[in-house]
Amino acid sequence: MRVVLAEDLFLLRDGLVRLLEAYDFEIVAAVDNGPSLLRALVDERPDVAVVDVRLPPTFTDEGLQAALTARKQVPGLPVLVLSQYVEQLYARELLADGSGGIGYLLKDRVFDPDQFVESVRRVAAGGTAMDPDVVAKLFAKDSNGPKGSLARLTPREREVLALMAEGRSNASIAQALVITERSVIKHTSNIFAKLDLPVSDDANRRVLAVLAFLR
């Protein structure tokens, strides 16, 4: 699997390269600033990009901007954004085009290589990987208002949706909640129905379910 990596701190870039290579990813470009990232994304068309939000030259949200621009030119280009902090505002911007292939994780998640690599693979396959912190914030907000879309869901369905928003598979949700995969499937189809999501392939519906809250 071909990966473009953008991270300005040498130690972290080096660590990520080693980590990803250990899991048989092919690093086609490892860059340290916004403009070269954009060029690499458009020229190399990687299977997935792993991008730090804050990059030179401005040290603001250069990486995020480059990823968004690249996705305009290459629709659906899978991007996993890493950051020292997560903002709902940025999560919305990343998910806004509704085409999936988006990840937004805290840098700490790299500490668990297996799960991190699973997230990278999922994003590459067109799914999502939202940091549990982002998801928690979304839920904290929505559960406060009676008019929120969450009000229509049962507590169990909310739990399933939260895990789904993180981008977990049915099997992984079943394991986390200690229920059978069959009941997870039952819950997810209830959620899709309650959120009025159109019939389409499962991965896309999962993205839409997350988007339903963001609005």
Add this chain to the structure above:
Amino acid sequence: MNIAKDARTAVAGLPLAGLAVVEVFFFSLLVTAISLLGAGIGLFLIPAAAIAARSTVNITRRLAGARLEGGIPEPYLPEPPREGGLKSWWARTQWILTDPATWRDLAWMLVNPVVGLVLVLLPLTLIAFGVFGLLMPLLWEDISGSGGNNWYWFVKVTDSQSALYALGLGIPTLLIGLVSAPALMRAHAQLARTLLAPTETARKVLHLTRTRSEVVSSSAAELRRIERDLHDGAQARLVALGMNLGVAEQLLAKDPEAVRAILADTRKASASALTELRDLIRGIHPPVLADRGLADAVRALALDSPLDVSVTAELPGRADAPVESALYFAVSEILTNAAKHASPTHVDVDLWYADGRIRAQVSDDGHGGADPSRGTGLRGIERRLAAFDGVLAVHSPVGGPTTLTLEIPCALS
């Protein structure tokens, strides 16, 4: 026309006239004290004389200021701390002599007994003379008989006929006295304000002195908080990490299973250290503010707030980082307060720029009753804005809704 009220106004001139006479005394006292500075003894006399003079002039400020909106505030520089010894005397004398207000007080004590006295006594004099004219038909015989002055204005009162003329002149005299009283007393008050109120520069200096000391102490408190957070949080966790790794190293050969558990713990501890650092950084300078500026930072705040907040922003550029940061934290605190106390269903935040000022308005439909004189939160926001010459306007009747408007003069880039 309200005769009783105008008469009272005219009578109010009496204490002011008395003060004017007393001020002549304090003028000479202070001037004498200053002229004795060369002889050394002035060093001890000046502060005492000045303070006595100031308390007299302060009474004038209060009495005359009552006729003007906003009154006449005191202009004096704050007193230096007393340390004792000769040096302290010198510092106090210097404090008096370098304060422009001292010299303006002196000018006032010179002008007031001349111009001021005329202004405050004229209405009362006219009224008294008018009453005298009205009584002329009763009094003229006694006055003439005792060989007193029998002129009333231009009429020589020698018989009951001319006494009636005097009565006719007495009526307008009395009326003029009454009618002119409010205007003349006001003119006196204006004159007092010109010399006794703080000048624009003095006001600025006072404001700057106050806000500077507030900024210095609040940033010192901030630094202490950050130091404590780092010390108890990230630093302690890093020490624990080091210790855990040391133990793991020791156990490596004997008990690899235990090492595995220790390493898992260590990884968790490093994640919590990161979380703590992240929260700390957010409190110092929020990442979105650094990345995107005020508008998006406030939008991010709105998203994170448990309340239903909508944000509209029309900012044609970015303000200086300190201004942005002050507004951001102010809005953040207001949203927190609203969530805590007002329980609104909806909050609107508007940001815009007009007339060289950046403004933020936060309106909620909660139950109101926010009062800067009671809550320390609003007072703190006021203080933080004051450092940038900004202001906070609070409109929060009990029962709501609440509108807070924050305003800071600044240029956008």
